[in-house]
Amino acid sequence: MRAKTLWSIEAPGGEGKLLAFEPTEEEVLVAAPLLAIFNNDRHNSAMLTNTQEMTATDIVENYEFLRTNKGRPFLLEQDGVLIGDADFRKFSGSTAEFAILVGSRTEQSRGLGTRYAAMMHLAAFRVLGLERIYASIVPTNVASRRMVEKLGYQLDQSPFASSFAEEKDDIVMSIDRARFELASAGLMSEVTITARVKGLGVGT
Structure with missing residues (x-):
């Protein structure tokens, strides 16, 4: 396996430090037992289109x-408490797909x-x-679409974008580096990115 650096991303939040790592x-x-609970929540599983109960082993x-x-999977913590996870997947050159779950229902719909x-x-x-990132969204998941639109995502109907759709009616959106940096210029000074583990033998 090729050595890979694991990254940590930190920013201030309204109710404590936000950490993605x-x-x-x-x-x-x-983290797996709690992540399984998040995935099995009825609302969350519907938005994720999960059809089977998840166990810690599955996670x-x-x-x-x-x-x-x-x-590249990440865990999400707020002030030291695990509240979800996210990842970049399906890497192809300088592109990938993004997925996120704030699994704690009490922390949803608060902009986290x-x-x-x-x-x-x-x-x-x-x-x-990465230079462009895609997001495939279930049509009924209005909250996720609003979230990526706030980041600057736009509807993408290109053949390559369509390859990220799991179902034919999924909505695929994308954003490139320039558009993100323009839409999120104020974020630059608030976020700290550090290498938490260097040269760890994970992945390929």
Whole structure:
């Protein structure tokens, strides 16, 4: 396996520090039971189109699958408390797909998803080498569409964008580096990006 740096992204939040970080295998094991609960929540599973109950083992295997396929999964914490996860997946050159779940229902609809997404996009364009990012959204997931639109995403009906859709009626949107930086200029000075583990043998 090729050595890869794990990144940490930090920013201030209204109720404590926001932290998105690429976890070690041990950290995934610790987080997996709560992540399974988040995924199995009725509302969350509908938005994620999950059809089967997730176990902690399933979560660990999903993280391993992502990394084996060049994905970059992150855990999301607010003031030290795990509230969700997110990732960049389906890397192709300088493009990838973004997905996020603020799994704690008490923390949803408060703008945290948008804040975390902005933090992660800044890191994606600055340190992960991405130039365009895609998001595939279930038509009924209005909140997710509003979130990415706040970041500057636009509807993308190109053939390549369509390849990210899991169902034919999914909405695919995308954003490039220049548009994101223009829409999020004020974010630059608030976010700290650091290498938390350098040269760890994970992924491919």
